[in-house]
Amino acid sequence: MAVPALLGAVLLVYFVVPFVVFFLQIGSVDIVDGLADPGTQAAIRTSLVTAPVSTVIATVFGVPLAYVLSRTSFRGKRLVEAAVLLPLVLPPIVGGVMLLTLVGRYTPVGAAAASLGVPLTDSYAGVVLAQTFVAAPFLVVTARAGFDGVDKRLEEAARTMGYGPFETIRLVSLPLARNAITAGIVLTFVRAIGEFGATMMVAYNPRTMPTRIEVLRISHGLEAIVPIALALLVITIVVVVAVQFLVGTPRRH
Template identity: 85%
Template sequence: MTDIGARTDDANASPFGSGLERLTDGMAVPALLGAVLLAYFVVPFAVFFAQVGSVDVIGGLADPATRDAIRTSLVTAPISTAAATVFGVPLAYVLSRANFRGKRLLEAAVSLPLVLPPIVGGVMLLTVVGRYTPIGSTAAALGVPLTDSYAGVILAQTFVAAPFLVVTVRAGFDDVDPRVEEAARTLGYGRLETVRLVSLPLARNAIAAGIVLTFVRALGEFGATMMVAYNPRTMPTRIDVLRIARGLEAIVPIALALLVITVGVVALVQVLVGSARRY
């Protein structure tokens, strides 16, 4: 009877009480420190949305230059993400599974765009694809200029954003037990079949996360894009132009559009990944 009564008391206990007990059980200090950083994240969003009501958002988005910038970003960012995915997922798998001389150097090369200031990455890209370089001049002669063009925007976005996909997807492949792949091989599957039927499905959450990170990073890329292709203007470059010409209030409409697109993509991927997990 005592055990039953104790279990009944536990079942009737307030969830808030148990939560408070967990906080006081060595979690209060970490929770407090984490709350400071969380507030630092949330407060700027709250202040930004408080300003939205005093700004003509519809009028700002109706500006032809702003609409062109939104269109440019929505065209180039998916292409950059697709290119990063096509080439980055295989690279991530090689880094996860293969051992070879120079692997550490290759890993460092993948990480370089992550640690470089984007504007420096743009300068480096110009030394390869600039108008007066062999590659840049040849491409321009063929009618496909690699600077101040959609191609230039895509090159800049991919350079800065693709490492996020490689690093994230590699972590996903690292979490896949190699013995599962070996078991598939013993059943007669080849290497590519094993990757397609076993490794990719098991790492799909990491791949989805990598694609999302790459897309939102490409969508928000400014520094390298400004150096390689200031025109056609993307959403971030348009924001910079508006800030200089008209002040902070003028950037609210396009900044809101950028935020809505980013949050919408993240939410959509979460729904798709969650649906796939249930089946």
């Protein structure tokens, strides 16, 4: 185990050192004044409103898609799988450009939505659209892996006991894939709240935390981003810890 441990330690150090250096800079920055800035507070509110909405949307539509991909075979399945993975391999800013070709102000969809009073760019809706586009694939991929790990014989046994398809999914498949689905939800939320590229293209305003960080970096330098970056880090850690506490960690069998 010495060689794998050594190689893994190198990557672990690479993960940890930037955090250490970041926290060493906190002492020289006025965190309270930075967080009291109205623009920063507005960005925090925007992220805390939109990221959960994007995560819920990804969960409601992504878990069923993950189950279908895990349990069925159909013509064109490879294309569907590729479509799910496509937002993961595209640079986020390119994904934002593609979204603009669909929901931009002067597109048929965007113009129709704007006429109804629901603009899809430079709005909360635009932020949610961008976050969902880049973050939802994490949920689908992770949840599918969880469903793939559920023994189909257990589902078949439930069916022989008189459970219908939906009851089987609710009472057997979902509980057994719970940890993977939960991991997907966490990854989706973290990715959504940290999304920058696609969000900047689709909804530069209202500014999210990552967009605000970029604005502060350009206008005031690296030290200015420390307060809001710390807030973003704390929110992410709190969510991950809370989910672990509520759901628990996977048990070894």
